């Protein structure tokens with residue numbers, strides 16, 4: 001096994017010689033074998049080894065014993081051991097994370113501290129080949145995205161350096177055998193069995209079937225993982241080049257142009273969405289999966305020019321015509337400025353439309369706040385419909401003075417969220433003619449003897 005790990009380290013160039021490494025040692029068989037192997041490779045790679053252990057304080061005396069055991073084990077091999085008791089139950093209550101996630105967060109924080117303290121470039125963890133099989137299968141079954149299908153990475157950036165996992169090259173059985181051969185007598189954490197029901201089901205029922213087909217199936221999965229990871233890195237690079245031409249990044253949000261985005265090949269579209277999500281989410285929510293990416297792509301194919309998708313943790317995707325905005329901000333609404341051809345139907349992002357018509361006589365049968373009549377001789381064209389701007393005012397029908405649009409909204413008790421997207425109809429000279437369903441201006445036709453009128457309707461589509 002030592003030889004396999006040595007070859008794996010070299011093949012992937014995991015470790016620069018002469019480095020300081022922090023090894024996460026729980027006291028279980030994997031990390032104990034890991035530490036033992038590294039102590040053997042210490043001279044060859046000229047390593048400075050630090051062991052790091054966290055007592056998550058979930059199991060009282062028992063986990064304290066684990067800590068003592070790890071300290072003692074390290075002392076036997078002359079290895080520095082940094083151990084810490086962390087109040088994970090308390091942190092779990094405050095953070096409302098699952099026990100596993102809370103433990104993980106505390107543990108990784110401590111690992112980072114130890115790396116800082118010793119200026120270590122590597123954190124070495126004991127994930128092995130069977131962990132890899134289980135992870136990939138679980139992600140296939142549950143659904144994942146991009147690199148996720150590649151399972152556990154051999155090397156990834158972490159803190160001031162990297163996390164590396166040299167035991168991905170070997171199986172659980174090989175580790176157990178190694179422990180026996182070297183009389184390592186690891187500690188077993190019974191909560192591992194309880195905590196992770198799904199993983200345990202894969203471990204107990206699925207992996208043994210695969211091992212019957214091929215005893216070294218972990219090597220096949222590892223090979224698959226490395227291929228997926230390489231392919232993904234390449235495709236991500238291509239995606240980034242294409243994506244940069246169709247998005248604009250703003251603080252905490254991304255604006256995407258739909259038409260050019262849709263000319264990108266589908267595999268790049270899917271990965272493009274992933275990159276956008278990686279950029280926006282600090283931590284990718286665990287419930288985000290390929291289902292969300294597919295639903296986004298379907299959303300872009302819909303006929304309706306506007307709409308909204310809600311993603312986990314409050315991310316909103318708002319579509320308005322050829323623009324899609326990804327944002328966490330609640331007040332975000334689509335602004336627009338659209339020319340009204342006459343006659344025409346102008347669909348609006350709120351699901352309504354402005355419909356313009358020409359009448360050869362005064363339409364006295366049309367009354368109400370959802371219709372506006374214009375004398376075509378006295379209006380300056382073109383007309384447009386747009387969202388509000390700061391300082392907008394209009395002269396109301398039946399009054400002389402102007403009134404702020406903002407005050408009209410307030411008086412009518414229009415909710416803030418609706419004000420941003422409320423349509424405002426304006427003429428070519430910049431006069432506000434009409435706030436559909438709310439107020440009309442003095443520019444509505446009063447002379448009923450003219451030969452030609454423009455009639456605007458505001459209707460749900």
Ligand SMILES: Nc1ncnc2c1ncn2[C@@H]1O[C@H](COP(=O)(O)OP(=O)(O)OP(=O)(O)O)[C@@H](O)[C@H]1O
Nearest residue numbers: 024025026030031052053054055104124125126127
């Ligand atoms: N209490 C601990 N103290 C120090 N290192 C630990 C501890 N628990 C786990 N590790 C390190 O993490 C490796 C993986 O452990 P385990 O499989 O329990 O973690 P996981 O939750 O599956 O994975 P992850 O660490 O990615 O969350 C271990 O082999 C060991 O290197």
